[in-house]
Amino acid sequence: MRFSGRGMIARSMPPSAQRTRPVARSGAAAALALLTAASAGAQTAQTPADGIKLFEENVRPVLERNCFMCHSDPERAENGLLLTTRAGLLRGGERGPAISTSEPVLSLLLHAVEYEDEQLQMPPSGRLADADLDAIRQWIQLGAPFGGDEDELTEVAPAGDEYEITDADRAWWSVRPLERPDVPAVADAEWPLNPIDNFLLARIEAAGLEPPPAADRRTLIRRASYDLTGLPPTLADVEAFERDQRPDAWERLIDRLLASPHYGERWGRHWLDLVRYAETDGYERDRKKPSAWRYRDWVIDALNADMPYDEFLTHQLAGDELDEPTTASIVATGYLRLGIWDDEPTDTELAQYDDLDSVLDTTSRVMLGMSIGCARCHNHRGDPIPQTDYYRMLSFFRGIAPYKVGGGNQPTPRNYTDWIPANLGDAGVSSLPADWGPANLIQVLRVKEIGPEAPPTHVLIRGNPHAPAERVEPGFPLILGDGDPGLEPAAADSPTTGRRHALARWIADKGNLRTSRVMANRLWQYHFGRGLSPTPNDLGRFGEPATHPDLLDWLATEFTERDWSLKSMHRLMMTSRAYRMSSRPPDGALEADPGNDLFSRFNMRRLTAEEIRDSVLAASGRLNLELGGPSVYPPMPEEVLATASRPDAAWGEATTEQASRRSVYIHVKRSLLHPLLESLDMADTDSTCPVRFTTTQPTQALMMLNGEFMSEQAAALAASVDGAGGALEDRVSGALEAVLARRARPVEVARGVGLIEELRREEGFDSSAAFASYSLLLLNLNEFAYLD
Amino acid sequence: MTRETERPRNTFCGRTRREFLWEAGGAFTSVALAGMLANDDFLAAQTVAADGATAWKNPLAAKPPHFDGPAKSVIFLFMYGGPSQVDTFDYKPDLYPLDGKTIEIATKGRGGTRNQGRVVGPKWKFKQYGECGKWVSDLFPNLGGCVDDIAFIHSMTADAPLHGSAMLQMNSGRILSGSPALGSWVNYGLGTENENLPGFVVMLDPTGGPISGAKNWSSGYMPASYQGTVIRSSGTPILALDPPPGMSRQAQRRLLDRLREYNEEHAEPRSENSELAARIASYELAYRMQQHAPEAVDLSGESEETRRLYGLDQDRTKDFGRRCLLARRLVERGVRFIQVYSGGNHNDHNWDAHGDLVKNHEYHAGGTDQPIAGLLRDLKQRGLLDSTLVIWGGEFGRQPTAEYAEGTGRDHNAYGFTMWMAGGGIKGGVSVGETDELGNRAEVDRFHVKNLHATILQQLGLDPNALSYFHAGLDQKLVGVEGAEPIHQIVA
Numbered sequence A: 001m002r003f004s005g006r007g008m009i010a011r012s013m014p015p016s017a018q019r020t021r022p023v024a025r026s027g028a029a030a031a032l033a034l035l036t037a038a039s040a041g042a043q044t045a046q047t048p049a050d051g052i053k054l055f056e057e058n059v060r061p062v063l064e065r066n067c068f069m070c071h072s073d074p075e076r077a078e079n080g081l082l083l084t085t086r087a088g089l090l091r092g093g094e095r096g097p098a099i100s101t102s103e104p105v106l107s108l109l110l111h112a113v114e115y116e117d118e119q120l121q122m123p124p125s126g127r128l129a130d131a132d133l134d135a136i137r138q139w140i141q142l143g144a145p146f147g148g149d150e151d152e153l154t155e156v157a158p159a160g161d162e163y164e165i166t167d168a169d170r171a172w173w174s175v176r177p178l179e180r181p182d183v184p185a186v187a188d189a190e191w192p193l194n195p196i197d198n199f200l201l202a203r204i205e206a207a208g209l210e211p212p213p214a215a216d217r218r219t220l221i222r223r224a225s226y227d228l229t230g231l232p233p234t235l236a237d238v239e240a241f242e243r244d245q246r247p248d249a250w251e252r253l254i255d256r257l258l259a260s261p262h263y264g265e266r267w268g269r270h271w272l273d274l275v276r277y278a279e280t281d282g283y284e285r286d287r288k289k290p291s292a293w294r295y296r297d298w299v300i301d302a303l304n305a306d307m308p309y310d311e312f313l314t315h316q317l318a319g320d321e322l323d324e325p326t327t328a329s330i331v332a333t334g335y336l337r338l339g340i341w342d343d344e345p346t347d348t349e350l351a352q353y354d355d356l357d358s359v360l361d362t363t364s365r366v367m368l369g370m371s372i373g374c375a376r377c378h379n380h381r382g383d384p385i386p387q388t389d390y391y392r393m394l395s396f397f398r399g400i401a402p403y404k405v406g407g408g409n410q411p412t413p414r415n416y417t418d419w420i421p422a423n424l425g426d427a428g429v430s431s432l433p434a435d436w437g438p439a440n441l442i443q444v445l446r447v448k449e450i451g452p453e454a455p456p457t458h459v460l461i462r463g464n465p466h467a468p469a470e471r472v473e474p475g476f477p478l479i480l481g482d483g484d485p486g487l488e489p490a491a492a493d494s495p496t497t498g499r500r501h502a503l504a505r506w507i508a509d510k511g512n513l514r515t516s517r518v519m520a521n522r523l524w525q526y527h528f529g530r531g532l533s534p535t536p537n538d539l540g541r542f543g544e545p546a547t548h549p550d551l552l553d554w555l556a557t558e559f560t561e562r563d564w565s566l567k568s569m570h571r572l573m574m575t576s577r578a579y580r581m582s583s584r585p586p587d588g589a590l591e592a593d594p595g596n597d598l599f600s601r602f603n604m605r606r607l608t609a610e611e612i613r614d615s616v617l618a619a620s621g622r623l624n625l626e627l628g629g630p631s632v633y634p635p636m637p638e639e640v641l642a643t644a645s646r647p648d649a650a651w652g653e654a655t656t657e658q659a660s661r662r663s664v665y666i667h668v669k670r671s672l673l674h675p676l677l678e679s680l681d682m683a684d685t686d687s688t689c690p691v692r693f694t695t696t697q698p699t700q701a702l703m704m705l706n707g708e709f710m711s712e713q714a715a716a717l718a719a720s721v722d723g724a725g726g727a728l729e730d731r732v733s734g735a736l737e738a739v740l741a742r743r744a745r746p747v748e749v750a751r752g753v754g755l756i757e758e759l760r761r762e763e764g765f766d767s768s769a770a771f772a773s774y775s776l777l778l779l780n781l782n783e784f785a786y787l788d
Numbered sequence B: 001m002t003r004e005t006e007r008p009r010n011t012f013c014g015r016t017r018r019e020f021l022w023e024a025g026g027a028f029t030s031v032a033l034a035g036m037l038a039n040d041d042f043l044a045a046q047t048v049a050a051d052g053a054t055a056w057k058n059p060l061a062a063k064p065p066h067f068d069g070p071a072k073s074v075i076f077l078f079m080y081g082g083p084s085q086v087d088t089f090d091y092k093p094d095l096y097p098l099d100g101k102t103i104e105i106a107t108k109g110r111g112g113t114r115n116q117g118r119v120v121g122p123k124w125k126f127k128q129y130g131e132c133g134k135w136v137s138d139l140f141p142n143l144g145g146c147v148d149d150i151a152f153i154h155s156m157t158a159d160a161p162l163h164g165s166a167m168l169q170m171n172s173g174r175i176l177s178g179s180p181a182l183g184s185w186v187n188y189g190l191g192t193e194n195e196n197l198p199g200f201v202v203m204l205d206p207t208g209g210p211i212s213g214a215k216n217w218s219s220g221y222m223p224a225s226y227q228g229t230v231i232r233s234s235g236t237p238i239l240a241l242d243p244p245p246g247m248s249r250q251a252q253r254r255l256l257d258r259l260r261e262y263n264e265e266h267a268e269p270r271s272e273n274s275e276l277a278a279r280i281a282s283y284e285l286a287y288r289m290q291q292h293a294p295e296a297v298d299l300s301g302e303s304e305e306t307r308r309l310y311g312l313d314q315d316r317t318k319d320f321g322r323r324c325l326l327a328r329r330l331v332e333r334g335v336r337f338i339q340v341y342s343g344g345n346h347n348d349h350n351w352d353a354h355g356d357l358v359k360n361h362e363y364h365a366g367g368t369d370q371p372i373a374g375l376l377r378d379l380k381q382r383g384l385l386d387s388t389l390v391i392w393g394g395e396f397g398r399q400p401t402a403e404y405a406e407g408t409g410r411d412h413n414a415y416g417f418t419m420w421m422a423g424g425g426i427k428g429g430v431s432v433g434e435t436d437e438l439g440n441r442a443e444v445d446r447f448h449v450k451n452l453h454a455t456i457l458q459q460l461g462l463d464p465n466a467l468s469y470f471h472a473g474l475d476q477k478l479v480g481v482e483g484a485e486p487i488h489q490i491v492a
Helices: A008-012 A025-040 A048-066 A086-091 A108-114 A130-141 A195-206 A217-229 A235-243 A249-259 A262-274 A292-304 A309-318 A327-337 A348-368 A387-397 A499-507 A515-528 A549-561 A566-574 A609-620 A675-679 A698-706 A708-722 A728-740 A746-763 A767-779 B017-023 B034-039 B093-098 B163-172 B182-190 B213-217 B249-270 B274-296 B304-309 B315-332 B357-381 B449-459
Strands: A002-004 A162-164 A417-421 A441-445 A457-460 A468-472 B073-079 B102-109 B112-118 B126-129 B134-137 B150-157 B200-203 B337-342 B388-393 B397-402 B410-413 B417-422 B430-432 B442-444 B468-471 B474-477
Touching: A048 A130, A108 A130, A195 A549, A217 A235, A217 A249, A217 A262, A217 A566, A249 A262, A249 A566, A262 A292, A262 A515, A292 A309, A292 A327, A292 A441, A309 A327, A309 A499, A309 A515, A327 A417, A327 A441, A348 A387, A348 A499, A348 A515, A387 A457, A387 A468, A387 A499, A515 A549, A515 A566, A549 A566, A609 A675, A609 A708, A609 A767, A675 A698, A698 A708, A698 B274, A708 A728, A708 A767, A728 A746, A728 A767, A746 A767, A746 B249, A767 B249, B073 B182, B073 B315, B073 B357, B102 B397, B102 B410, B150 B442, B150 B449, B163 B213, B182 B200, B182 B337, B182 B449, B200 B213, B200 B315, B249 B274, B274 B315, B304 B315, B304 B357, B315 B337, B315 B357, B337 B357, B357 B388, B388 B449, B397 B417
Parallel strands: B073 B337, B073 B388, B112 B397, B150 B430, B200 B337
Antiparallel strands: A002 A162, A417 A441, A457 A468, B102 B112, B126 B134, B150 B417, B388 B417, B397 B410, B468 B474
């Protein structure tokens, strides 16, 4: 497969580096054959002429293919290292000379390409073939001759001029044809409950380990409840499950949790992380995006309804281009409007490309696990994604009406909002308030296009909209098949080009090499604490390979066979024995599997920011479980408001009931994030967040100990338990049970009683203040914040 | 040449894969406390990563620089809104006689792109100061006395003439939001020397934050450990630092002791999970912060002379003076990066003089001249100036022409403006770069915000073209993937 990008690259190269003599990449096979001969007779090939021949035939093609993209332009060579002249090699880059003529084997260049030092591995896209390494090694031994003068520039064939996807590219684990792997046999045939267990156990056994026993029932119900709903089980839930002797007690629990409307709130938040959900535009005015919350509710509703994943993606990309759009499918296109928008950009045209870039980058990372955005200015430096792929993919979105037309700082709301009937089609949104707008119209944040025809898309030299090169048409990435989008001109009266629908059909197709893999990996990640590939937004060469690629492929095929049902996949994963493993490492596991790459025990995790806040509210009894609707504004500390440029107009107000709603309903203002959630590592709002950080910092402890919200909740918890009366021991037990959903042990009760009495006796606390302090302590427990 | 000496100081990713994974929250999670755990022998045996083998690294632990840099700390005096260069430090005698005349001149600002405009002559006289004979306007009589310690850069340029994107660029290098702030990069590169205080501190104007608020000190795609902490110059310095009403320090100690008992009991059978130990330690660190942070902002130990030096005895200067004095105290306590805002909110609450230039600049210069001069003198007399890099400037400058038909207001100007630096190995008494004779566009030795950032990193011993953070498939750098040269002319 070839793709000609001639012209554009030549213009982006400095004249001195322009191609003067073509070097065909297809010569590599011949070179390899020759090299084998040369290696065999290495002892005889020692003349300078042989060195030059070796360079021309076996080394130069390797350098061209792998190194010149970053090390050939004298103006901006990475680390200052220029590989196009011998002088450049001798001078080297910031790390020193690249070759040593006195001790060739110690040459830094060799050190880098040998890939033995984790600190320095070149090329970054992957280790060179052994034959290529041999050629370079031998060439350096021969003094690294280039022929000609030391400073003479080697002719450089522009990278990407004739872009070719190689067999090696196609052999990359995440683009190989998706086939259903055989389920491996295991020694302990009793252990597996479903094929997931076979895949994991086979590797665990091969490492000479045994899996841990199952976790106890309390651990399991806590694990499952947080996992599916983001909420803690009550003590009554725990004890009922502990008592449930039915053989399918676990399955029943999972089904109950999956049927809960809070499932959508929890898993919707995962999706909102990915699509960088926020309700304002950012920048100077940080305007509110009208009715952005409807998109959030759409996500929650769609997940609760177990909308098939292909449909879920299609509606977000092209819900307005469906044959019969519904209110809900139009709301879903709010996906395309969630990014940051500069309302007074210096360069309007660039800003429009930035907006589209944000959509393309998010779409490709989230739905395809691909960093196509890296190819905006040049060919991708790790993956086989030429710059032309970027613009061909971008052109699917080119018809989208811009955020703003004309000067000034006023956006153009008609381009991204609308009033539409509340129950268009079989919308499933009939629960929305009918009186929301005039004549049952509701306001939505949505995508709109400028008409049936999109403006032409050009490759932009170094991403500069003022330097267009050749024109491109919509097309899929070469590495994913380069299929025909099957686009036909839209009807003259069509409001859109139909391009996004074509893109959606391809992404949501069962045959897409990436879509099911990417989502199967995410599902695994959210259930097991780490993706099978730990970099879920990038399954390419800059990401981390899957620890269990066969299991990932098996899950991906399972996902499409189950007609893209997420709930079915949750059930599958959670009914494995693996999901029920204890997090206590069995003997030898820490030594043999220190990073838990084998999943030889369950991963403990800290609750997320939202889970912590919601659990505090649940423990205090204040949690308001109302579903959906416009976002709420829990009180913001005055110190935080003072950081806004208009402290008095920065935030809204909420009643106590509203302020006690789940965290997913808190207004997300880009320039003024909720301080407790922010401190506990909520997702970044400006770019897609595939994995949250988990930091541990003293400022978190300050907020958890001293923050007003925590004091209020501790007081509420104390009042609910303390007010019940009875012996202090019973009330201390009651508070602990409310927070941890387990019975208190005598030593714990004694400790609590001890603290309360000490505070009363030594510090002069009255009994309610002392009990509130103890309640605050409970809300700060590691046991409360961590899951086994 | 041995392998040891060849070992690169930065890597393909700027970090090892393993660090990348920790920070990406992959198999592991990063913890900001492990250094402290190790230092304190506090559950030291557990200061090992979840893999049971790799030693935990505190992302904020002090790290060796790339090379010896003279500066250890940075104080960035941010003149939010954009001070006018021709009225402050960029002396343009030819501009005075043109006052009121309409001339051909290309400008771009809030009011759009224009090709002609009515000149507003500089509204203040300039005088020469110091051995270097630097011309400084009457807005800064005190600062005039410090010019021999200052390097002026008159040819600054930025990419955006509008506050939102220009603020982001000056603070994070990019006009799009989502990238880490300069202070985050510095803490990422060097760590902090005082774990009882945040390493990146921001002090705001009483009228409010700058536009985009916390985006200006966000750690962007880096972990929250590197984000700026807002410190208030009066009252409780840090959010949630004070125990709740009625909770004495002693009472809190009792609570923490019991909390620790519960937590240690919980951690005991989970000893392989060092996060649990780190979280226990974080409460101890928070307790210590409660003690140290108020001390850092307590000015009662400062002499009358020092207070006067910073202008704490005068109404117009006492507020900014207090923040400058706090900045010095934070530098003394090892805080790496301190940003002090002059101006907040919108319009005339900051240097954004669209209307009445004289009123606006008299107010803001009048409030800052004495405190800044006091800060420089104080740092110098305490021997701190050599290791403290002080930066002065806004997100851009202003045009030599009027914005409206009437009045003296000037529009934004990103094509030429002045910033200055002092201390931290910067040459004193020099001026580099020039704007045209009207002070409109940088013409000689033009420098971009990137060059300013590169200079700051270099003075701290960080190679601006090597300090990188792997994110979204790219070795991200403060100065951009294409790199930037420091401003060599001002380096001592």
